Amino acid sequence: MHEEIGSYEAKTKLPEILRRVEAGEAFTVTNRGRAIADVIPSRAGDRLRTETAIANILKAKKHRISDVELAELKNAGRR
Template identity: 65%
Template sequence: MLEEIGSYDAKTKLPEILRRVEAGESFTITNRGKPIADVVPSRATSRQKCKTAISNIKKAKKYEVSDSELKDMMESGRK
């Protein structure tokens, strides 16, 4: 269930609400107890995150690690 927020609180706390929505939360804005609007994270943000992740994976696949580099990385991780 979406967290309900009165329209006055939504107006006065909009920056905080937007930060929370960006973090994945969703809200229903009410006016005198009556649900008026739902504020939910944008699907465009999810698509952009997917595109960025795919791009990073493609970049990582192009980089090859030599055996000596791999051994150095493994050794440094054990400290």
């Protein structure tokens, strides 16, 4: 549920509102009691994290380890 906030209050408390939105809260900005806009957290960060994870997975798939390297890693882990 979005918390309603008047346009004047939204203007005067914008930095605080943006911090709260960044933390996951959502607001509906009203003007004279009418809903004008919704301020919700951006999903751009989610997309960037997803793209980075995919790129890392694809990069890892390209790296091949020889049997000798694998044996050395196993032995190093047992020390």
